[in-house]
Amino acid sequence: MGKLGGEMKALAKKAGGSFKTVDDRIHIVQRFGRYLRSLNIQIQRVEQIKVRHIECYIQARLAQQIGKRTLQNEMSALRAVLQHAGRKQVAQHDRLTNKALGLAGASRNGTNRAITSEHYQQVLAAVRDKDVGLSATLELARLMGLRSQEAVQCCQSLKMWKQALERGETRLTVVFGTKGHRPRETVILDAGAVKKALDNALSVAEQRDGRLIEQPNLQKAMNYWRGALAEAGLTGNYTPHSLRYAWAQDAMHHYLAQGFSDKEALALTSMDLGHGDGRGRYVVQVYGRHEEE
Structure with missing residues (x-):
């Protein structure tokens, strides 16, 4: 998992919430960590994460045609981890708002159907x-x-x-x-x-x-x-x-x-x-x- 992955997982748990919320948050930060490794970005601590790293991650996810509501949830998870790591300035950066990232205006309509x-x-x-x-x-x-x-x-x-x-x-x-x-x-x-x-x-x-x-x-x-x-x-x-x-x-x-x-x-x-x-x-x-x- 590496130092970054271990730290992000610990912070994801610390951010609290229901079992499912915490479990989903852990999967999100692990996906983000894998993305950084795929680009050979050498980061060992959460304090080294920069705004551009998150911007690039979201753009890559959008290119994969991941839904905006899903990505809004992913950003919420990343912000929670950054906040608990004392990176409030990055978590609340103007370039990382949903609007700036192109995630605004997503519908909250359910994607599933009531079972017949x-x-x-x-x-x-x-x-x-x-x-x-x-x-x-x-x-x-x-x-x-x-x-x-x-x-x-x-x-x-x-x-x-x-x-x-x-x-x-x-x-x-x-x-x-x-x-x-x-x-x-x-x-x-x-x-x-x-x-x-x-x-x-x-x-x-x-x-x-x-x-x-x-x-x-x-x-x-x-x-x-x-x-x-x-x-x-x-x-x-x-x-x-x-x-x-x-x-x-x-x-x-x-x-x-x-x-x-x-x-x-x-x-x-x-x-x-x-x-x-x-x-x-x-x-x-x-x-x-x-x-x-």
């Missing part, structure tokens, strides 16, 4: 043949709108969720794997289906020492989750997040059917997803895209 019922059933059948624990996790992710890390860690909440259902509660609390480690509450859209999925998941977990996915650590469990679902058909415009997209659309329809206005339904769905009540427009842009678009 037909495609979901195909994926579920393929996964069930491979691993019943994985299929149980997949079902809960679709029925509760779980993020990937929430789904992978959901085995820790199965008993709590079942007890909540038995008490007749209409919402379930998601604790493990949430973004920023902030617990969130999500509405139960189909109590019967959720109960059936929980009973199945608990049965599998009892046979696996409390686990649904049999992997030695969270990182390997996440890799297994993504890889196995990709093999089962969640590729291209369909990803594990497509399950959450579909759930979000179901939630919006649920609230509208209860008589809430469009604005209220969006705010409630946004809170269920863990985004807060002020991100209704974001929910429409990112989660509201339909298969026919």
